[in-house]
Amino acid sequence: MFSISDNNTIVIGPCGSGKTSLLKDKIRKFQGSYIINDITGDIYADLSKELLDAGYKIKIIDFTKPAESDHYNPFEYIEDENDIVSLVNDIYNSTEKNKNLADPFWERSEKLFMMMLVAYLHYYCTPESRNFSTMNTLIQEMCPIDGQNISTLEIMLEDIEEKDPDSFCSKCYKTFKLSADKTKRSIAISVGVRLQIYNLRAAAELTDNDTVNIKGLTEEKTALFVISAPYDGVLSPLKPFFFSHILRVLMKRKNNNLLPVYIMLDEIANEGVIYNLSQCISTIKRRNISVIMTLQSIKQLKALYKDDWELIYTNCDKVVTGISDIETTDRITEDIKKNQKLRETAQNIFVISN
Secondary structure, three states, X not given: OOOOOOOOEEEEOOOOOOHHHHHHHHHOOOOOEEEEEOOOOHHHHHHHHHHHHOOOEEEEEEOOOHHHOOOOOHHHHOOOHHXXXXXXXXXXXXXXXXXXXXXXXXXXXXXXXXXXXXXXXXXXXXXXXXXXXXXXXXXXXXXXXXXXXXXXXXXXXXXXXXXXXXXXXXXXXXXXXXXXXXXXXXXXXHHHHHOHHHHOHHHHHHHOOOOOOHHHHHOOOEEEEEEOXXXXXXXXXXHHHHHHHXXXXXXXXXXXXXXXXXXXXXXXXXXXXXXXXXXXXXXXXHHOEEEEEEEOOHHHHHHHHHHHHHHXXXXXXXXXXXXXXXXXXXXXXXXXXXXXXXXXXXXOOEEEEO
């Protein structure tokens, strides 16, 4: 029986052509750990018992039932200043951008403000306080104290600057406070609006602490199911951030003897842009990580990743379970003509390998 390889793979086919079944067959190989985008929870329902019987740990991030879900706190994975910058970039790129702002000053200022807050949380707050809920509380402390031109947050940061002037937090604050008071408040408001989803109780339940232990996936066979409403889920906007940050955490591992990790993105077109996927796709195999995604057509990949779609496409094997549009037909035909490795399985599945 045909099985998806360990390479990065795009499975292309219309609804009902067996794409998800191929993912299930791959999981049943029990080769390593799996992070599974399981939109409706059907894959979990079908495979959880088999995985448990095979000795797997089961973790679930359920964006539809946060109270019953495992928790994922990205602050738990910060080890140094580079991780702070990376986390802020993930937050910024996974939240809505103001397309009307032509001046890059505001984007850079928002990132600086967030780096200052994350550094403050990481270096000067208790572990249980290092989360988005506390970050939003700090933003609210930017409101000026009655009758004064300084806020509670600024008083706290002034104290840090005095005691630890060479810290990353202090350096960010020294730059931030060069702005006029009105500008500082505007920056804080913009960041507060960007992070407003984390004010929801459901978002806090998911992110205030961490039970997922992403690093553990590389050491002990684990299946992490990520479940969400396919449309109009209140917390669905968190999913692109979740996958972007997890991918970054896994990319830091240096020991290739660790367990392989398969990131399985079923119907990726419904899940938003994993913004660093195009940056990582050509190098993740060196770290024993594979991304396997399903699409109904190449048009979906183009719509999602714009100018980066070709980079993702060319760094993946293609498994074709069926074609229902002219654009996909033309591209697959072109790939075949370029003498790439092509084979047809007994199940009428075409495989084009890089």
